[in-house]
Amino acid sequence: MGKTYDQINIGDMAFMEKTVGESDVYLFAGITGDFNPAHINHEATKDTKFGGRIAHGILSAGFVSAVLGMQLPGPGTIYLSQQLVFKGPVKIGDTIKAVAEVVEKLEKGRIRLKTTCFNQDGMQVLDGEALVIAPRA
8 A cells, every 4th residue: 555756757647536425524623623514504595696505625535545544655645735726526425536736846755746536526626735755665
């Protein structure tokens, strides 16, 4: 599981999929303290452009973190930075696919990766770029 800096090639990809459930949203709100009604109050959000509650955007970014920390590069990875653009809502019940693709190998063990998330309909909900330090052999 995972790769060292020397094993990584430009174009390498990894992904994970997760269906976002009620408990994910409530637990995330409790952990972070973000109780924005957009995430936890259907009545307050039923007439919004989303037609109800949406998951915290940064929850999808957490799925990217899981790919980086568990698969590519994998355990031992040091997360340096993440640029994010939220492209669409994630609703409870959506299955999100988080993808990381190596776009550049830099000095000092650093790797630049394109990071994206898609819902079950193939709609991109997150776009970004991560910089990590990959584990060494």
